[in-house]
Amino acid sequence: MSILILADHHDGHLSGATAHVVAAAQQIGGGDIDLLVAGQDVQGVAEQAAKLDGVARVRVADHAAYAHQLAEPLADLLVRLADGYSHVLASSSTTGKNVLPRLAALKDVAAISDILDVVSTDTFKRPIYAGNAIATVQSADPLKVLTVRSTAFDAISESGNASIEMVDVAVDNSLSSFVDEQLEQSERPELGAARVVISGGRGMGNGENFKLLDGIADKLGAAIGASRAAVDAGFVPNDMQVGQTGKIVAPELYIAVGISGAIQHLAGMKDSKVIVAINKDEEAPIFQVADYGLVGDLFQILPELEQKL
Amino acid sequence: MKVLVAVKRVIDYNVKIRVKADHSDVDLTNVKMAMNPFCEIAVEEAVRLKEKGVATEIVAVTVGPKAAQEQLRTALALGADRAIHVATDERVESLAVAKLLKQVVDVEQPQLVILGKQAIDTDNNQTGQMLAALTGWGQGTFASKVDVQEGTVNVTREIDGGLQTVALKLPAVVTTDLRLNEPRYAKLPDIMKAKKKPLETKTPEELGVDIASKVTQLQVETPAERKGGIKVGSVDELVDKLKNEAKVIS
């Protein structure tokens, strides 16, 4: 049986996560791996998707109903396409998390969230309790609906040349409509894909002070993240939150600045290769997971660090 | 309009969990339990809708053991009018919870169902989406703003790139994100009053739902513990370590 992956994309770009989901699909194995690109004016995305190694077909549903990735039409589309597939996968993005459980319920099967390891075609590992335990679960459902933690799988390369086919399935959606979107514009790499992430917490004091991270991020090509406390305090927008209920990151280097290290924050970054913590409280729990801890005032340390990099 | 709120009893978010020695599950004996934080936000939102005159009645519902009635009492103390306990000692997966909630929805006919986006024990993030599928309603997940209008609800959603607002036809399902509101604490007189509010109990059998799951939990492990490293004494030392020891910067 083959595997269908719902591709993640925005603004005409295939998101980096999809290459990791294909890697997970390859580990599941079985038959062909097809990618579904659903949206409006997504020919360019389909061409990017066709380059992913291991993909047999890119199926393209190009229709106004799929613009903005609303869950109701996307789930209906997937229901219509799911026959003949043994697995439907998506990344654990907000789109994947929104759409796949809806598909699963429409098919009367379970959804398995955020898998980080493939044990066999029906058995997967996933984090529970903010990643403080890892459950191995086995599904006896005829269709497995899975979201994939992209940081847990290495991206596959892009030398492929899959065929691109249009799927002509129109669904009508009277349940929901798009009103508007405020997307944060950033020149920096995506948080989930960056090689280096530097995050600020409540210790940053205010939003203006986040500028202290900019110069360092520029030098390291880093993405900038934040703790929930920093987001809640209004220092920075919500899409920067790292943690159990925010984004999961696993960069080569994670620098936590003015972050205490609550379990909910650790859940989002403790799989980073190297962790640096900068905090004035030497008892802060973040130091228990940091490879290199520097105790001191961030307002002195950050300018010096920027200069010495 | 009537609002249904689903609340789950989970481990308190401050507790550091342990895995059982036989690796069958997480050990919950003598562990402090509480209402799932996202469900507190769901209750708070319903109460605010009532205070604004939008909601007329709030019904809180939970699926779980007898002890989960504590969380229903909390919801009642916070402002819910009635509570429904679907009693079971089995572990109930999101799909089965959604099916049970669907039965409650069929009886109660709410215009809005508010759930948390995620239970912090299973971290599933599924039930609301599944309930929306089963009822055939629209879904506003990860809500940071809920604005009920005539026949529709506008929901601002926290998505990866920022915020998205969708308009849903009522009735609809909403799941809460952390920034939707700041839940209040229950006051003592309200806790006393809540003891007298109606709480009815039903079983999955009475609701005609088979809660058996096709997903089996084979094993639960503790993840590889990350060892703390060293403290460096200066920025110079940090930069040197990152360059020459960890080799993550050049």
Ligand SMILES: Cc1cc2nc3c(=O)[nH]c(=O)nc-3n(C[C@H](O)[C@H](O)[C@H](O)COP(=O)(O)OP(=O)(O)OC[C@H]3O[C@@H](n4cnc5c(N)ncnc54)[C@H](O)[C@@H]3O)c2cc1C
């Ligand atoms: C259901 C739920 C989900 C959650 N999900 C998340 C999540 O996804 N992500 C997340 O991050 N949190 C999450 N939280 C919140 C989490 O519990 C913590 O409250 C939060 O992570 C704390 O953020 P913080 O470390 O920035 O703030 P604090 O804990 O207040 O720590 C601030 C730190 O800054 C240090 N500091 C202050 N001034 C300076 C200075 N001048 N120089 C150096 N150091 C300084 C202090 O010593 C302190 O350690 C969640 C909570 C709940 C209940």
Ligand SMILES: Nc1ncnc2c1ncn2[C@@H]1O[C@H](COP(=O)(O)O)[C@@H](O)[C@H]1O
């Ligand atoms: N056993 C339960 N009883 C009542 N509500 C639940 C239960 N399980 C999940 N929910 C609701 O669904 C939300 C999301 O849970 P989940 O999909 O399991 O992560 C929770 O915040 C609750 O609002």
